[in-house]
Amino acid sequence: MADSSEQIDKVRAQFTRQADAYIRTRQASDEAGLLGLAALSGAKPGDRALDIACGPGFLTMALASRCATAVGFDATDAFLERARAEAARRGIANLSFRAGDAERLPFPDASFDVVSCRAAFHHFARPERVLAEMSRVLAPNGRLLVADIVASEDPQKAEYQNRIERLCDPSHARALPASELERLFEAADLEIKARPRSTLDYDVAEWLDHGGPGETATREILALFEASLEVDRCGLNVRREAGKLRFSHSALALVGKHWGDPRS
Secondary structure, rough: OOOOHHHHHHHHHHHHHHHHHOOOOOHHHHHHHHHHHHHHHOOOOOHHHHHHHHOOHHHHHHHHHHEEEEEEEEEEEEHHHHHHHHHHOOOOOEEEEEEEOOOOOOOOOOOOOEEEEOOOOHHHHHHHHHHHHHHEEEEEEEEEEEEEEEEOHHHHHHHHHHHHHHHHOOOOOOOOEEEHHHHHHHOOOEEEEOOOOOEEEHHHHHHHHOOOOOOOHHHHHHHHHHHHHOOOOOOOOOOOOEEEEEEEEEEEEEEEOOOOOOOO
């Protein structure tokens, strides 16, 4: 796996090239899902929110609708340009966007009441470092939210999935099993208060448009999916529906707080 600086370069390259394709996906702009995550975070009037790896800023904007201020933070300028333009179009004034490395957040300790990260942990070379930084900037009685796809608990299926993911999107580092993500919370001294699960269904052709792999990689991806139709090799429920190849991501949202905080 690439080190952190190499991984950030991969992310920037991928999402500079594919920013608009990502924004078109249902996952990126699912308003009901975004508002649901903002509510799950416990964000309330008066809160200061920070959204890590914010991408086009849709979750940041959902948090801004519930908080006093919201900051979107991302490594990719192409995303931030689009996020600022969309916030201006919507007339949202209580948010801002900054660029940088999630392993080195340029914010003081305990400076946000809500800290979130959606659909990005699988892009981090060192997710434990990112989570430690998120925990550092979380204020007492604050809530920390991580929502992402998760891999199978079966190591072979997880590796098969991650192989497919990397072929589609070179900036994919590793989807973690749910148990590993929960252990990262424990290691960061975060008590998990909620852990809802969900399923994200995809048409393979639609998903490939998001990643934008070349012809050779696309052929390999399709062969790997086809090989998982009869025997589940990747934990993605690969299937044919109405003649189309489809699969499902498992997703997990974890909400945590610092141990000892009185807020339930």
